[in-house]
Amino acid sequence: MVDLVESVDSDLVSPESNPTCPFPDEVLEPVLSLINSHKDRSSVSLVCKDWYNAERWSRRHVFIGNCYSVSPEIVVGRFPKIKSVTLKGKPRFSDFNLVPEDWGADVYPWLSVLAKAYPFLEELRLKRMAVSDESLEFLAMNFPEFRALSLLSCDGFSTNGLKAIATHCRNLTELDIQENGIDDLGGDWLSCFPESLTSLQVLNFASLNSEVNFNDLEKLVTRCKSLRVLKVNRNINLDQLQKLLLRAPQLTELGTGTFTQDLVTRPVADLEASFGNCKNLLTLSGLWDTNSLYLPVIYPACASITFLNLSCAALRSFELAMLLMHCKSLRRLWVLDTVGDMGLEAVGSWCPLLEELRVFPADPFEQEEVAGVTESGFVAVSRGCPKLHYVLYFCHQMTNAAVATVVQNCPDFTHFRLCIMNLGQPDYLTNEPMDEAFGAVVRTCPKLQRLAVSGLLTDLTFEYIGKYAKNLEILSVAFAGSSDLGLKYVLGGCPRLRKLEIRDCPFGNAALLSGLTKYESMRSLWMSACNLTLNGCRVLAKEMPRLNVEVMKDEDSEDSQAHKVYIYRTVAGPRRDAPPFVLTL
């Protein structure tokens, strides 16, 4: 820094320094390098040309929220020194099978460009991209400094691709494979890690089905002393887990395998001791098949846990209650609705620091009605957890009054995602639509960034949203609304809206076109099974050349109907890899 100070002094006098921008690059770049948020960096780059340049040279991580909004060539042209790339591809509704296969978002074209521009790339994080084994092999072979790979909701690859990564990435620190549509051909990929690999810090293969070789896993865990995140799959049994914990007591995040034993080979006390040994555990997940006998084994480790992911463990209410008594530091909790309202009351009682709650349905597609959780559990949590700001709640019934109470108790909501699973379900007590519930949410929670609505909703809900949700960035709507007005309200309000995803709503062309000027300030708009026609979309495409208006043709729908529409802003023009069923207007 001493050198820099001297150079600053001399530069102030020298003719090279720009009178309108007193900071020379040598100062600006190190300062800007401390800025990590890509939103801040965007702002920085808009200040002036010098700042734009300084920012682009100092950026090490680039985040691309929609892989089609920009081309790889433009990215590498602007940012010469990138070490880490995050890419997101398909629209979110592809998670629920609404996007046909082969839609796109192939990572390979990106990789071939990145290999030339960033040969020393270290990290790649992909979400909802199509990733083939060839891509993974290419990645493994062309980036000698590659360290961290994270694949979330991607598809198209098999465990053979993982073999390539394990074999060739000598400096691998992170391998995080989550919830992907992967072709699981066996667990031998894990045995491909060479003996010389000791750098692993993060290993997550919880969502893979095949059994890995436990000896190889144990050896890997033993020699990777910096391992802090280990999430194994269900095939790892308690015995094996115990051994792993012995090797890696330093773990901060643990995902267990199956958490029960058919044959008791090891006394419960031993397991408890192993958990007691893990003093640094912040996150715990897995716990498949656990029950009252084995769950208490984790109690000794619970005091430090801030994130407990029980969404794979069908716990009952009293099991959850007894567990939570030991979790004094809990901030994030994911559970299945098997815990029932009673379990949620326990949450309210024992987790005053709770900030995030997600309640998933255990049997979402069950034909018969199962109990799950109701509005009373929701209210109970809100009463006991005033710091709650993120909720994802699947239930079969809800009332306006309950939601109003919840947001009264917790006005700091930033993410409010309520899924009443029965379609078009009104307030089951008053039989009114659920408009007032979401009205209460947007009125009471000024910080709301993300909202998912459900239940029987009229245009009134959207009037409320448009009027009050000033900070709303992401809105998900399904089977709601009465007319074009609904969408018009939203597009006319919500100044910060970035992502809007709509399915099965009675919104037509007029509504679509009312948002003409708004779409360029948004990342994307998805509308499926609404009342849009090809002509309406064509008008939009014509008026707004910097948007890609893509219509997915469906065999069942008529020719004039636009069954699935995906609209996004882009500087890359229409995409060249669109499959035949995607029409870019």
Place this chain on the structure above:
Amino acid sequence: MTPPLLDGEGGGTGNASLMTSASTMESVFQQSPGLTERNYLGLSDCSSVDSSAVSGMSAVKRNNLNLKATELRLGLPGSQSPVRDSDVDLGNSACLDEKPLFPLVPSKDGICSGTQKIVGSGNKRGFSDTIGEGNWMFGSSGIDSDGSKSLVQGKFVSNASVSGKILPGTQPAMINDAASKVSPQEQTHVTYGASVNKASASNPPAAKAQVVGWPPVRSFRKNILATNAKNNDEVDGKPGPAALFVKVSMDGAPYLRKVDLRSYTAYQQLSSALEKMFSCFTIGQCGSQGASGRESLSESKLRDLLHGSEYVLTYEDKDGDWMLVGDVPWDMFIGSCKRLKIMKGSDAIGLAPRAMEKSKNRN
């Protein structure tokens, strides 16, 4: 007073049990010392709600005498069974005027005083089925009070701390199905801390069209509840026999479990697995610390359970008959077993001879 556990299939207890339950119902409301009422809707007079709601309930009950006989009630001692209202309109008109009590806050001292919690749950009908019905309000007057039942579902929370809601609710979608729906043999199925009365739908499940991508749950979450991790359909890449999950209920337990019959090869395995699964109701609960979520058992009940041999394992076969488990060869059992039930020995009297006869007839 402890309400008797009724067997749905027996059906013979009729009015006597109705009266018992009705009076128990009222007595429960009067003897709920530990319950604290929380009034979410800002209604002033809570105490009057109790009695008026109760009288509303009784009024409803009186109109539905013949239905009570077929109800299966489960509950721990001191707890109240669910009350089903078959007549939606009556239920609503009687009770809508009553100020509904939003959930009663559970008492923290673990008294297992139950109040019923009745919630309506909608059908899982596809959206297209429901959008045709423009009328979402309680307009349907086509509900007979003598026979047809709506799909009002009672919900019973039997654990120690109980939230109760007096007001029966229902879904309009269900009203429209009322005429066709309910058969006299309603079984109460309990799952995970609450029991839901299910009407056996005359519409086959296929009619309830599942909407693509709804509910918005990722596909990896669909298989969470499979009991055996290694019991994948594909073993070594070949598709194996599919898992055969059946529900297991136990008298006195507030919720069901599910087991995969194909993961066992003999009765002994099944029996020990079930023993492990349901043992939690006895030992586990006695050992539990802490106030919330504790299910307290009366002394006599505990003695019953601890004596083990009090309970027998029975199953419902394809013909709908309840049989003792163990009479027929394992493979035949798997082929015909639809669900399992752990019954009190005393309730199982009369089953054994039928089982023998049946297998004789088959042979």
